[in-house]
Amino acid sequence: MTAAAAPRAPSRPSYPRLVVTQVRYQTLLLVRSPTGAFFALVMPVMILAALEFLHGQESIAGVSAAQFFTAAMIAFAVMNAGYITTITGTVIARDDGILKRLHGTPLPPSAYFSGRIGAAALTTALAVLAVMLVGLVFYRIDIDASLIGTTLLTVLVGVLCFSSVGLAATVLVGSTDAALPMAYGSLLPLCFVSDVFLPAGGAPGWLSIAASVFPVKHLADALEDIFVATPGHAALSGTDLLIMVGWAIGALIVTLLFFEWEPRPAGPGIRRRLARLSTTLHARLRHRRRASHQ
Numbered sequence: 001m002t003a004a005a006a007p008r009a010p011s012r013p014s015y016p017r018l019v020v021t022q023v024r025y026q027t028l029l030l031v032r033s034p035t036g037a038f039f040a041l042v043m044p045v046m047i048l049a050a051l052e053f054l055h056g057q058e059s060i061a062g063v064s065a066a067q068f069f070t071a072a073m074i075a076f077a078v079m080n081a082g083y084i085t086t087i088t089g090t091v092i093a094r095d096d097g098i099l100k101r102l103h104g105t106p107l108p109p110s111a112y113f114s115g116r117i118g119a120a121a122l123t124t125a126l127a128v129l130a131v132m133l134v135g136l137v138f139y140r141i142d143i144d145a146s147l148i149g150t151t152l153l154t155v156l157v158g159v160l161c162f163s164s165v166g167l168a169a170t171v172l173v174g175s176t177d178a179a180l181p182m183a184y185g186s187l188l189p190l191c192f193v194s195d196v197f198l199p200a201g202g203a204p205g206w207l208s209i210a211a212s213v214f215p216v217k218h219l220a221d222a223l224e225d226i227f228v229a230t231p232g233h234a235a236l237s238g239t240d241l242l243i244m245v246g247w248a249i250g251a252l253i254v255t256l257l258f259f260e261w262e263p264r265p266a267g268p269g270i271r272r273r274l275a276r277l278s279t280t281l282h283a284r285l286r287h288r289r290r291a292s293h294q
Contacts, residue, residue: 012106015108015111018107018108018111018115019111019114019115019118020118021115022107022111022112022114022115022116022118022119023114023115023118023119023122025115025119026089026115026116026118026119027119027122027123029089030085030089030119030123036085036088036089039080039084039085040077040080040081040084040085040123040126040127041123041126041127041130043080044073044074044076044077044080044127044130044131045073045130045131045134047073047076047197048069048070048073048131048134048135049134051065051069051072051073051197052065052066052069052139055069056139060199060228061199061224061228062228063142063227063228064139064141066135066139066140066141067135067141067142067227067228068199068224068227068228070131070132070134070135070139070141070227071220071223071224071226071227071228072195072196072197072220072223072224073131074128074131074132074151074155074223075158075196075216075219075220075223075224076191076196077124077127077128077130077131078124078127078128078155078158078159078162078219079158079162079187079191079216079219080127081120081123081124081127081159082120082124082158082159082161082162082163082165082166083162083163083165083166083169083183083187084166084180084183084184084187085120085123085166086116086117086120086162086163086166086167086170087166087169087170087173087179087180087182087183088176088179088180088183089116090116090166090167090170091170091173091175091176091179092176092179094170094260094261094262094263094264095175095176095263095264096263097263099112099260099261099262100261100262100263102261103261103262109256109259113167113252113255116163116167117159117160117163117164117167120159120162120163120166121156121159121163124155124158124159128151128155141227142231144231144234146233146234146235147226147227147229147231147234149234150226150234150235150236151223151226151227151234153236153241154219154222154223154226154236154237154240154241155223157241157244157245157248158215158219158222158244160244160245160248161215161219161244161245161247161248161251162215162219164247164248164249164251164252164255165215165247165248165251166183167251167252167255167259168250168251168252168254168255168258169182169183169186170259170260171254171255171258171259171260174264175264187216190211190214190216190217191216191220193207193208193210193211193217194211194214194216194217194220194221195217195220195221195224196216196220214247215243215244215247218237218239218240218241218243218244219240219244221237221240222236222237222240222241225237257280257284258280
């Protein structure tokens with residue numbers, strides 16, 4: 001008689017499958033949350049309707065107000081789904097102990113981060129589609145093939161940028177209660193000075209220069225340039241896209257160095273957390289210098 005074959009160990013899911021599972025899981029969490037779905041999907045459409053009501057008879061940058069504000073609200077939808085929902089969802093998962101449990105499994109950290117970014121991309125796609133449909137059906141904006149292609153690529157870069165920045169920003173958020181106020185408190189002021197809600201043509205020069213440091217203005221400018229272009233001649237803004245890619249790379253580096261998986265007890269404020277992050281960074285740099293000399 002032949003010996004019974006040893007039971008086969010269950011195979012580990014492939015990396016793409018792990019990422020897809022995380023994307024589906026994070027997306028379902030958002031869809032099942034009325035608050036999260038409202039902020040991500042409904043708010044940009046409501047703001048578009050309000051801005052069109054206030055400025056519907058005006059011409060902005062040579063096009064109708066609806067054309068301009070549709071581009072602006074697409075940019076806001078990207079920021080909302082990429083930055084706001086990433087911060088709030090990640091902090092909730094951290095403080096509820098979900099991240100701690102995930103970190104104790106074979107799931108690679110990069111698969112979790114990729115899942116977060118992928119879920120933000122799906123949410124953004126729904127929000128952008130809603131904004132464009134409202135602009136097209138109710139406000140008769142002009143849409144052509146060149147506009148759709150350039151908008152799609154710009155939105156993809158924006159999602160990568162703002163979801164990456166959202167992941168990095170979680171290291172500064174102390175608790176679930178502080179997540180949403182801190183997220184909107186850091187985003188909305190930049191929106192007001194970065195041509196998102198209103199053209200900032202009359203803003204002081206120093207304010208425009210300060211706004212140009214952050215990716216909010218570059219996403220808004222890139223999309224608004226596409227929508228105000230002559231039909232059939234929409235083009236990509238290479239400089240704006242490169243700056244957003246740079247922010248994404250920097251944010252991912254911060255995430256890999258300082259991301260926290262365990263629940264954070266009630267502790268120090270943001271200034272102390274910044275000091276602690278600085279101390280940690282200096283300690284790691286000293287350790288690498290010593291290792292390089294050995």
